[in-house]
Amino acid sequence: MTEISSGKLSEHNGAPPDAKDHHAADRRAILMLLAAAVALHVLLAVTGLWRPLAWLAIVGSFVILVIVCERIGRMVPLRGRAAYERTLAFGFPALVLLLWQFAGDYGLINPTWFPQPSRIAAGLWDMTVRYDRFSETSLIGRPWLIPEYLARDGWAGVWNLLSESHVLATLGRVFVGFVLGAIPGILLGVVMGINQTVRLMLDTTLSAVYVLPKIAIFPIVMLIFANPFGEGPKILVVALAVFILMTINTMAGVRGIEKVYLMAGRNYGANGWQMMRHVIIPGAMPVIFAGLRIALGTAMIVIISVEFLRAKQGVGFITFYYWEVLNPEKMYAGLLVVMMLGVLLTYGLQALQRRMMPWQR
Known part of the structure; x- marks a missing residue:
């Protein structure tokens, strides 16, 4: 009884004794690894070999960082696990950006x-606040001018203001094509x-069409419409890409x-509906949402590719335009906008999944 009580007390105060020993060993290992990383860079700097061996030293530091994070993860209590995982998820990209900045400043790239x-x-800031008078477009549509345009021209003025946005043009094509295909x-x-x-009857045909690059069928899609340079072909090629992916994923989810779930439903007298x-539908929904995430990423890839080729507005268009005029800062800014849109759309789809599948929370 005493042993049980002492065990509970020890567990209440923190980790069990053997876990505390492991944590102490992990702390010592972390200190040794960090000291080894610092010693590596100091040694290379003193010997004058740091610059020629910089990338080797950075790769070695990355390996040490992974091991250190593994050790730290062992010591994180359950209640702090979510914060630890978020730190890894967002901290590593921030570290990569700092390394990129450092490498550019010191001529490593x-x-x-x-x-x-x-x-x-x-x-990116310049693209956001600047209005291109030649193309009559801007990155996000200058939302700070909405009150002025609303007072002057009403909602028609607001629509004209937002219709100049590259981001909204891309999102509109993705959303409409995604819904029409999904x-x-x-x-x-x-x-x-x-x-x-x-x-x-359809499996072989879908498999054959699936492997076709969707951008390759875009010229054929353009022939279908009276206005081949309008929005219709762009939206349709996105819808076709999403349609094929969702058909295959949903079929796999249903099969x-x-x-035992089907037998239970029949035994309870459930009719077809x-x-x-x-x-x-609930049984296939996890696979359906996995397919939706893949289809959403594919829709973004397809529309950016289409905007590279045949568009005068959209995030893909401005990215390709700044590549043509050799403005790499704004070209990378366009790619950054594409990545941000992908993250935001994925989070939105995950929120919809949590709402429609509350049993998986």
Whole structure:
């Protein structure tokens, strides 16, 4: 009884005795690893070999950093695990940016073609606040002028203001194409998952079309529309890419449902609609949302590629434009905007997934 009480007391106060010993060993290992990293750089600096061996030293430091973070992760209590994982997720990109800045400042990389993050940030700021009078466009549509345009021209003026935005042009094409491709793709995938005849008829065709580069069929799509340079072809090629991915993923999700769930639904007397609503759709939903994430990334890739080729507005267009005029700071800023849009859209899709699948929280 005394042993049990002392064990509980020790666990309440912190880690068990053996865990504390492991933590002490981890702390000693962390100090030794950090000292080794510092000694490596000091030795190279003293001998004059740091610059020629800089990247080797940086790679060695990265390996040491990974080991140190592994050791720290062992000591993090359960209640601090989420904070530790967020620190790793956001801290490492910040460290990479600092290294990029340092490498550019000290000539380890060519700052002409790989400008420092500070220069890229300055380029992004200039793109954000500047209005291009030649193309009558801006990066985000100058939202700070909305009150002025609303008072002067009403909502039509606000729409004209926002319609100049490259970001909103890209997001609009992605959103419309994503919805137009995802909904019929999910519906057809469900049908193919539950009906063998339809699956056998379409599976080979979908597999053949899936491997085609979507940008390669863009010229064919342009021939379908009366205005081949309008928004229709851009949206349709995104919808086709999303449709094929969602059909294949949804079919796989429906076919992967555990048979015991289907048997339980039938044993409880569920009819076809009830089976679809309460068993098949919820059972396939994890795979469907995994497919939606892949399809969303594909939609972004496709629309940026299309905007490279045939657009006068959009994030892909300005990225390619600044490459053509040899302005690498703003070219990288355009790529940064693409990455930010991808992250924001992914987080939005994850929020929708948590709302539609509350049982997985």
